[in-house]
Amino acid sequence: MMGSSSVGQCCGLVWAFCRIGAHKCCQKLCCRSESPPRPQYTVVCLGLSGAGKTTLVTLLCGEKTEEIVPTVGFQTGGANIQPHWHRYYEGTEGIVFVLDSACSDEALQQVSEVLSSTLTHHSLQGLPLLILASHQDKPTARNKDQLTEALNLDSLKDSHEVVLQLCSRDDLPGVREGLDRLAQILHTTADHEDNRV
Ligand SMILES: Nc1nc2c(ncn2[C@@H]2O[C@H](COP(=O)(O)OP(=O)(O)O)[C@@H](O)[C@H]2O)c(=O)[nH]1
Ligand SMILES: [Mg+2]
DSSP states (O other), rough: OOHHHHHHHHHHHHHHHHHHHHHHHHHHHHHHOOOOOOOOOOOEEEOOTSSSHHHHHHHTOOOOOOTOOOGGGGGGGGGOOGGGGGGTTOOOEEEEEETTSSOOOOOOOOHHHHHHTTSSSSGGGOEEEEEEEEEESSSTOOOHHHHHHHHTHHTTTTTSEEEEHHHHHHOHHHHHHHHHHHHHHHHHHHHHHHHHH
């Protein structure tokens, strides 16, 4: 797992820059006047060790991903940091869960259990969920149907809006597409909340 502050800031910055860039281009092309800034959302990025979290954030930051070595800092002495994930939940509006689509069946079973138990936390109730199913460049990577079944996504959809996005460290458009879809859901939710009386 990554610390929400650094990762959140990094993701936030990347999104902000992307939005500003696209927005400015449109303004130049259309000769429009300044419009209000786009909203920003806070999301927490979770996933088991080796899932590819650091890699995907690095990709979004426009840096090379080939030299990334698995994160070990939190795991010194084999400590399991999953019990500490909840420290990063406060204020989050959405969940990004990264997994290795090509892991063993046993590991995927563990991912499924971790995902469903994580979502029971009261701070994450009802929040939209983006699953970034990474490592799709590997020949043994599972497809959407296989992941949907293994992760029981149909049952999770009862309580969360779920986006399943296949991707890999070479697939920036795929990662962006997933984040765009999550942002769209967050935007729609925020609109509904604004309209509540
Ligand atoms: N082949 C392949 N390797 C990946 C991919 N994403 C991450 N990796 C590798 O998997 C390892 C763990 O990635 P990392 O981002 O550190 O995982 P984290 O523990 O979730 O932060 C690293 O050696 C990465 O280079 C991917 O999409 N394809
Ligand atoms: Mg990492």
